[in-house]
Amino acid sequence: MFTSSLRLITRRTFSTSILLRQAEAKAAPQIQSSCAAGTPLNLKIKKSGNEPVALEDSEYPEWLWECLDKQKTDDQLKASDFLKWKKKQINKINTKKIKNNNFLSQM
Template identity: 55%
Template sequence: MLARFTPVLRVRSFSTSRGVLQQAKTGSEAALSSCPAGTVLNLQIKKSGKEPVALEDHEYPEWLWSVLDPKAQLKKLQQDPLKMRKKQLRSANRDKIKQSNFLAKM
């Protein structure tokens, strides 16, 4: 006789720092890092190198907090029309290549 297995529901959880959760609740605009200062980041590249350690938020450059913000990036692009046009051309070229590849398969 075959045994019945019940499916196990797995809940994926992500660890976040208390500061990030508080920021999300309050809706404040100040960016906070996702790991507390002094946390080993496990990003060692060289065997002889040391493990990098997270710093305090004020020790990082200000531009770092706006890298993943699409509104800030768009505002930065609008200040430099040449970069914006280059990005538009790159996107249009990528779309053209995808369409060409799709039609070639037919």
């Protein structure tokens, strides 16, 4: 009985469906805009001219989608200007401390 369950476990461990699911999980999710192509954006700031409309996702530059990733922009800042990155981290820590102290003072 033990050997048959062991064979079943090893068979399932090396199944191709598990490998496919793991590969799908590791694949980066495709970022999509929240507006469908052709949707008016209500960003008209000049009296003359037409209302701007949303474009297809492929028509926007790649850097636009990358700026939404906070971890990537943080890593780029750390690599390019360490002192600026460190100052930003200290400001985040100080902000958390201030918010925590304000919360505790209200109790």
